Amino acid sequence: MWRNIASNFLSVAVVLMVVAAGVLAWSQRQYVGEGPLGQAICFKVPSGAKLWQVAEGLEEKGAVTSAYIFKVGADYEGRASGLKAGSYLIQPGDSMQEIVAIVAGSGRSTCGTEINYRIGVASSDIVVRELDAVANRYVEKVKFDPAQEAAPQDYVEIAEDADTRIRVTLAEGVTSWQVVEALKRAEFLTGAAGEVPDEGYLKPDSYEIKRGSDRADLLAEMESRQRAAIDRLWAERADDLPYDTPEEALVMASIVEKETGVPEERPVVASVFVNRLRQGMRLQTDPTVIYGLTEGKGVLGRGIRQSELRKETPYNTYVIEGLPPTPIANPGEDSIHAALNPAQTDYLFFVADGTGGHVFAETLDEHNRNVAKWRAIEAQKGDGG
Incomplete structure (x- = not known):
């Protein structure tokens, strides 16, 4: 009799182990498989929320099929204590595993x-x-x-x-x-x-x-x-630049920033000023003159007067040699990179082209023709054309 009891016990144990293994495999598939959410939701994790509260909230919103599996999976991955308060975008079909990564990730809210x-x-x-x-x-x-x-x-x-x-x-x-x-x-x-x-x-x-x-x-x-x-961009600079310090490069970057809002033009604009410095030419750039007049306290709101172009100030690059003493604005990374890695050109001049960009020239004669074209465009605009 005891032999039969032992045999039956072992049989039951085997069945239970098979069932447990099946349940475990099924739960794992539920955890990593596509979720039930049909359309995106914005899910809020309150400050101080517990994992079980978040799990139940997700189940109520239809984002997960089982709050219990969600909690067990987060526990198993060691992320149960990593919840971050915030509002998070949950996309259709996001798995429980993906949602755990969202609510216990960087903590940067993605919706709300x-x-x-x-x-x-x-x-x-x-x-x-x-x-x-x-x-x-x-x-x-x-x-x-x-x-x-x-x-x-x-x-x-x-x-x-x-x-x-x-x-x-x-x-x-x-x-x-x-x-x-x-x-x-x-x-x-x-x-x-x-x-x-x-x-x-x-x-x-x-x-x-x-x-x-x-x-x-x-x-x-x-x-x-x-x-x-x-510091990072200075370490990646080109060779033989006409400025020796990061501070001087930042001055150049600020000039480039103020001269063009067209990203792809920045290295070319930088090349013009670099070429001028190398040849001992004055930079002759209006934004530096304007900064000398306003001290960076707002916009000038009018054109530069001829008397202001002739007046010697630390920032009037029509009068002074080389760079002004400080930057004239806060340049972005693209302009800093352009100042440290200018395009390889022979350009010495540029002027607006009427489209928001600029046209560049190697010689003064070519530049004067470009200026004449720009003045014609301005005149046409002034006539309402």
């Missing part, structure tokens, strides 16, 4: 509502956008210029929501004074900005911050990123 304070050369604005998860595009909700108008009530309500993301974005070519003045108007920041940072040493970039962040700390982060970029 965001405030973006865009600091530009001519003006700045605050834009509130919300991601339409289904269409996978942002929809603008509010837009205003804090320098010109009070914040609308819609913005105030959104800004007070703890889940709203906040970014500050610097355009290429802004001056350090413009950045500081704009940050003074950012109600979501705290603390004094302090002295205006050295010109050229704030990185045009997008900075994700938290409400209540310190202005001085944000400026320090902008400076840290710019200096890191300069």
Whole structure:
């Protein structure tokens, strides 16, 4: 009898092991296989949320088939304690494994509502956008210029929501004074900005911050990123440049930045100024003259007068030799790279071509013909043509 009992026990044990193995394999397929979600959703992970709460929330939204399998899989991968608060875009068909990677990944929100304070050369604005998860595009909700108008009530309500993301974005070519003045108007920041940072040493970039962040700390982060970029790009520079230090290269980069907004032109524009320096020619660039007049405190808003072109200032490159003493704006990485790796050309001149770009010339005669064409285009525009 005992032999029969032992045999039956072993049989049952084998069956249970087979069933367990089957359940385990099935659970694994459920975890890594395509998920049930039919259309994209924006899923919020609250601050301090537990894994089981997130799992149940995903199951309620129809993003996972089993909260239990989701939790066990996250535990097995060692990501159960890595949840990051935020709002995350979950795409149709995302597996449980992929969703775990999303909610326990970088912590950078990928959907929801965001405030973006865009600091530009001519003006700045605050834009509130919300991601339409289904269409996978942002929809603008509010837009205003804090320098010109009070914040609308819609913005105030959104800004007070703890889940709203906040970014500050610097355009290429802004001056350090413009950045500081704009940050003074950012109600979501705290603390004094302090002295205006050295010109050229704030990185045009997008900075994700938290409400209540310190202005001085944000400026320090902008400076840290710019200096890191300069050091990295300086190490990759071309040989035989007519400037010996990263500081001089940054001055050149700022001139390139202000001379053209066409990315592919930047190395060519840089080549013109490099060729002039090599030949001992004056740079004769209007943006440096304008900086000498405005000190980087806003735009000139008018044409340069002939008397201003003749007046000797540290920034009037029609009068002084070589580079001005400091950068004239904060250049982006592309302009820094162009200054350190200019195109190989014989160009010494360039002028606007009427399309937003420039036409380049090797000789003064050729340049004068190009200038005449540009003046004809300007005259035609002035006549309403």
